Amino acid sequence: MSMETTYDVVVVGGGAAGLNGALMLARSRRSVLVIDAGLPRNAPADGVHGLLGHDGVPPTELLAKGREEVRRYGGEVVEAEVTGADAGDLGFTVALADGRTVAARRLLVTTGLVDELPDVSGLRERWGKDVVHCPYCHGWEVRDQPIGVLASSPLAMHQVLLFRQLTHDVVLFTNDMDFDADQREQLLALAVGVVDGEVKEIEVRDDRIVAVRLADGRTVPRRVVVTTTRMVARAGFLASLGLTTVPHASGMGEHVAVDATGRTEVPGVWAAGNVTDLSAQVGGAAAAGALAGAQINSDLALEDARQAVEDYRTSPAGV
Numbered sequence: 001m002s003m004e005t006t007y008d009v010v011v012v013g014g015g016a017a018g019l020n021g022a023l024m025l026a027r028s029r030r031s032v033l034v035i036d037a038g039l040p041r042n043a044p045a046d047g048v049h050g051l052l053g054h055d056g057v058p059p060t061e062l063l064a065k066g067r068e069e070v071r072r073y074g075g076e077v078v079e080a081e082v083t084g085a086d087a088g089d090l091g092f093t094v095a096l097a098d099g100r101t102v103a104a105r106r107l108l109v110t111t112g113l114v115d116e117l118p119d120v121s122g123l124r125e126r127w128g129k130d131v132v133h134c135p136y137c138h139g140w141e142v143r144d145q146p147i148g149v150l151a152s153s154p155l156a157m158h159q160v161l162l163f164r165q166l167t168h169d170v171v172l173f174t175n176d177m178d179f180d181a182d183q184r185e186q187l188l189a190l191a192v193g194v195v196d197g198e199v200k201e202i203e204v205r206d207d208r209i210v211a212v213r214l215a216d217g218r219t220v221p222r223r224v225v226v227t228t229t230r231m232v233a234r235a236g237f238l239a240s241l242g243l244t245t246v247p248h249a250s251g252m253g254e255h256v257a258v259d260a261t262g263r264t265e266v267p268g269v270w271a272a273g274n275v276t277d278l279s280a281q282v283g284g285a286a287a288a289g290a291l292a293g294a295q296i297n298s299d300l301a302l303e304d305a306r307q308a309v310e311d312y313r314t315s316p317a318g319v
Contacts, residue, residue: 007031009296010094010104012082012237015040016282017273017289018110019066019077024293026075030300033102034070034077035094041112041274042282044128050136051283062282082111084240091268092241105303106296109238109256109264109271110289113278115229116253118152118175122202123227130209131202131225135162136281143167148212148222150199151177155228155252157186163226164190171220173212175199195220228252231278241266252278262292270296 009025011018014036025032040059042048047056054062067077081097091105115133117123123131132138139162146169149160156172157179164170171193172179179187179194187194198215202225211219231253233245238256243266245254255276262270272292273285280288 006091006103006105007033008104008300009033009106009108009293010035010092010102011108011110012085012094013037013110013112013234013273013275014063014067014077014079015110015112015273016062016066016286017112017275017280017292018108019063019070019289020286021108021110021270021272021289021293021296022070022075022077023066023073024290025297026070026073028297029074030297032070032075033104034067034075035080035082035096035102036077037081037111038079041115042128045137046141048282049138049140050281082237084237086240087266087268105268105300107269108262108289108292108296109235109269109275110273110285111234112274113231113233113253113255115231117229118150118199118227120150120199120202122204123150123225126202126204126209126225130223131227133159133226133228134281135159135166139163139166142224145169145223146221147171147224147226148173148220150212150225150227151175151179153228153230153251157183159226159228160187160190160192164192171195171222173197173199173214173220231255231274233275233278235271235275238266238269241269243269248278250278261295262288263295 008030009032011022011034014034022032022034042059083097084095086093094102143166147163148171150173174196176198200215201213203211211221213219233255235245235256246257248255256271258264258271258276262272270292272288
């Protein structure tokens with residue numbers, strides 16, 4: 001697909017945040033290009049949940065519909081990888097992995113994040129299937145099953161409480177993490193089993209989890225494993241702009257810092273979705289993208305008005 005050489009806005013990332021931001025901009029008659037590398041975080045999931053009016057829709061179907069809507073209003077969507085971006089007097093130059101470049105007056109970064117899982121054999125292979133992290137994304141689908149919570153951060157207790165709401169059969173694998181007397185009393189009161197020791201492997205048979213194996217050889221039958229991940233924003237290509245990720249206040253990973261409108265510390269660059277809000281679900285990411293898109297349109301409108309005044313003052317009509 002051919003691209004223009006200059007756009008009002010280039011959106012880097014074609015998930016819910018990026019497409020909703022692009023939709024707002026395209027509907028405002030801005031020239032907008034969405035560049036998507038085709039690596040959505042929720043690709044392993046069967047469906048998107050907790051999104052009003054779209055609960056259970058496959059992620060690929062939701063994104064396909066979003067791309068169609070953006071294109072309906074004149075926006076462009078291409079599959080490519082962004083490798084860098086540079087700032088100039090007139091805006092930004094975005095470099096693609098295939099050697100092409102494209103210019104933009106503003107950037108909206110919606111590249112999402114990468115989940116870094118604990119170093120346990122078999123965990124990554126089952127991620128998004130029967131290894132899950134979010135009770136609101138996957139909880140209903142694993143209700144009433146034997147669940148094991150694999151401790152990998154202080155959020156493990158929080159996960160125990162939320163998944164205990166969904167099943168009576170919960171076991172906490174401490175994985176050599178410390179839990180104090182008050183926490184252990186709470187686990188006892190909730191009839192949550194506690195298994196101490198290092199977790200070595202997730203055992204799988206017939207394409208499903210059957211047990212959790214510890215380093216000492218013990219196995220505990222489970223059908224679902226819950227764990228936390230370290231979430232790191234996909235933002236390496238922004239380094240050339242002087243924009244880097246910073247630790248998130250929650251301690252859950254690294255994100256791109258923004259203000260309430262999605263504006264970053266680099267003039268002309270906004271960010272939205274999981275790249276800045278590590279815990280945002282699809283609906284929240286889409287809403288943040290829409291807000292950022294509206295803010296960018298407003299910023300461009302102010303710039304257009306300033307330029308119009310300058311042109312007027314130097315024209316015969318303004319003299």
